[in-house]
Amino acid sequence: MDGDDPMRVFAAFNEIGIISQLATAMLAASLSDGLHPSHFMIVNHLARMGDGKTPVKIAGAMQVTKNTMTHSLRVLESRGLIEISANPEDGRGKLVFLTEAGRAFRDEAIVAVSARFDAVLTPEIEDLLARIRPDLVALRAHLDRSRTPQGI
Amino acid sequence: MDGDDPMRVFAAFNEIGIISQLATAMLAASLSDGLHPSHFMIVNHLARMGDGKTPVKIAGAMQVTKNTMTHSLRVLESRGLIEISANPEDGRGKLVFLTEAGRAFRDEAIVAVSARFDAVLTPEIEDLLARIRPDLVALRAHLDRSRTPQGI
DNA sequence: CTTGACTGGTTCGATGTAGAACTATATGTC
């Protein structure tokens, strides 16, 4: 049936969307002080990839727009988790650095979220995750590559 | 290494989150009139599963809260895509029905989004999706089951 | 050196979503 085919593809992406939502909800429940998962993602990114990045770089990595990043960084700065300084090499730009509190927040969040995941993950599910990961990576890479292929 | 393990699990869910985001973006780009993917999901759900459902039922299926559903349904009603009537069997409740315009909107959206997906999907990717789907279903079912296990 | 195109960030307005408090109806227990 022709009509069913788009629905099948759709269903797979729908499952992915629901899983993402459930995992995000678990992450959100592990964070304190009303911090949002996106805030943790930013701090985690800076800790893993190294800080001193520009807001635009971080926005690109997080796949959000510049204006969203401006907002998120303001929240993180007001909580003392990051520090923002002028970019000495570019008068327009800024650079984002983690504070000690930011690194501590990240470490604590990882402990909390790991505990929550551990309570849910069975050996079978861990096997499942390891099994599908290469396909997920390939799928993400393909979608990423196909995004806005020629812009205008 | 102990420290890497949570990050590995995390990475898999992160890939899933990014894929979900990219797929949602493709869906959003296929919708007209400023309609949001969530609006399409609601209409699509009613078309597939049958309309005449209560808002709470729909909210449960969409995994959003009641108040969010109140808002979304108001948008859909103002666009003439659904009609809301009182539930004759429950004085508190309401029932949501698709209009002809709602069904037409859904059909057109499916055509548009299918075209967009077709432009991206290769046979290899379709194989990949078919391959991982059982695991995705199992993973979603497991996470769903583990959610709020004992409430308090 | 000047001008035009581009880029980094911010601001504004709008929207989807969530949490909490509230009203109205239903249901179960005495």
Add this chain to the structure above:
DNA sequence: GACATATAGTTCTACATCGAACCAGTCAAG
């Protein structure tokens, strides 16, 4: 039947996110 509890929807507030417009600084072309 009366009351306690639960459920359906709404409202209010708050927040993350986006698109569009905007300013400031960079860079390339003349």
